[in-house]
Amino acid sequence: MGVIITPAMVGQVVISGLLAGALYSMVALGLALIFGVMRVINVAHGTILMLGAYTTFWWFQLLGINPYLSLLLSMPLMFLLGVFLQRSMVHRVVDAPELSSLLLTFGISIALVNVTQYAFSSDVRSVEFLTGSFLVGPLALSKSRLISFAFAVGLTLFAFWFLQKTKLGKAIRATSQSREVAMVCGVNVQRIHLYAFGMASALAAAGGSLVAVIVAIQPEMGQVYTFKSFLVIVLGGAGNYPGALLGGMLLGLVEQLSSLFLTTQVSEAVAYVLLVLVLLLRPTGLFGGRST
């Protein structure tokens, strides 16, 4: 290799991995919710994230207020968009073969991306708010990434509390365990689907808002996040919500560690090779969970 890898470098990489991983976990939790409750793979998940990022960009551009406060706008806005998409289209393919939902959500995604390009142009834009890093010993911690991490962890914990403790959350989990039994117990499954899609979109929007402060954004940024979320839910086990959390962290770590030894391009491929291996060797995810 010829490159000397010091402990500080490894520490740096592990921390970067965890910081990125928390964000992946939160976004993927949304995808896992939709998949868990409806067995639908939402290809438009990253697109909704992109719309969240643009919400933050315009919030900061036009109002000049702290971009982190834009979560208060982007999350409800995308919640509503999610509910609208579910109500108008996605509910019709819930029981169809996977081809229908894959294509339908792709159609939605490409239309939304194109409208965004038309409205806001394809220019790369960025929110210049927090730059620089905290220096802790030999480690440099990017301020914006650290704050995103805190937000992502907070929102993910909140989502888990919600799923675990509230009546609606329990109904969502019941629906993803067995739709029929949930229905028999008096759960309005159609409504649960709406809430699940809405919540998932709000989580994606939060991801977008946080990403917008870290890196430059453009209308086609979403696809990468869609793919990464697929990876996370496969790693964690589809429909296994705590698994999505660990899967996200794992993806962050794998990406960062492999970028230490390999070029960035190849470290991307490592993640996909991992995906195929996990699908073959442990189709229920690394952390158990139920098979389909």
Next chain:
Amino acid sequence: MKRAFIAALGVLLVALALYPITATGYGIRFMLQLFMWVALAQSWNLISGLTGYVSFGHVAFFGTGAYATGILVATHGWHWMPASLMGGVAGAILALIIGYPCLRLKGPYFAISMLGLNEVMRVLVSYFEGLTGGGSGLSLPALHASVPIYYATGLAAVAVTATAFLIITSRFGLRLMTIREDEVAAEAMGIDTARYKLYAFLLSAFVPGVVGGLQARDQGYIEPMAVFPLLTTITMIVMALFGGKGTVWGPALGAVTLFVFQELVWARFLYLHQVLFGAIIIVVVLLMPRGILGILQQRYQLPRTI
């Protein structure tokens, strides 16, 4: 009826064979692209239309074929005809490597793994710069061979359609469709599902490999982003679905209709054509999931093997 259909088909083939005599350069190019889409939609249909396993990364075989051909032509000085056949072989080899393990995956997991395969291929092609030229692409020596490539692509489209006909009217096709309807039942009936799925997958990967090779030769330049786009996969799926997946003529019908529509109408909407494409996808999925031929089959007494 049947005889009239065969006669019409013969006339069409003769007309297409004679077309280059009078055609303009644009006309040749248009038809060449049309043949390409017919072949791609048909090839996707062989695996996904018949067995129900959704190949959501089918363009991986197209890109692999394009690169195999490109490397043989540019670096080893091969003629494009054997080189594009080797492109098909490369596609089939990739299908063998990935299909053997991945065809065991069920439902959405197979689709996601195919999507992953496409990403891996794109990254690998970018990475091995010495062989592929990496991100800056691979240029093939200049050659004006639009007319021979027109015939070759047309032949590929005809061959894959004929293959689809032969498969769908055979016991092999029945086995594949049994897998689609109920794989457990198919296994219980003694069908070696793993083997037949793999055969269908190999056939369906060979064609995009060849077509990718022909495209590489025709374009004269390939680069990773251009030959592995998800959008190409989606387009071939929508074409097959629009015409009627799992039928012989559906994918061809869908490819012709959507491609002509695209050339005539979308070109006028420079900015919003992808919104239109998205809308078409949504309409096809929600309102006509069985496609044109599927709807006609339901309404009228049409042969199952249409």
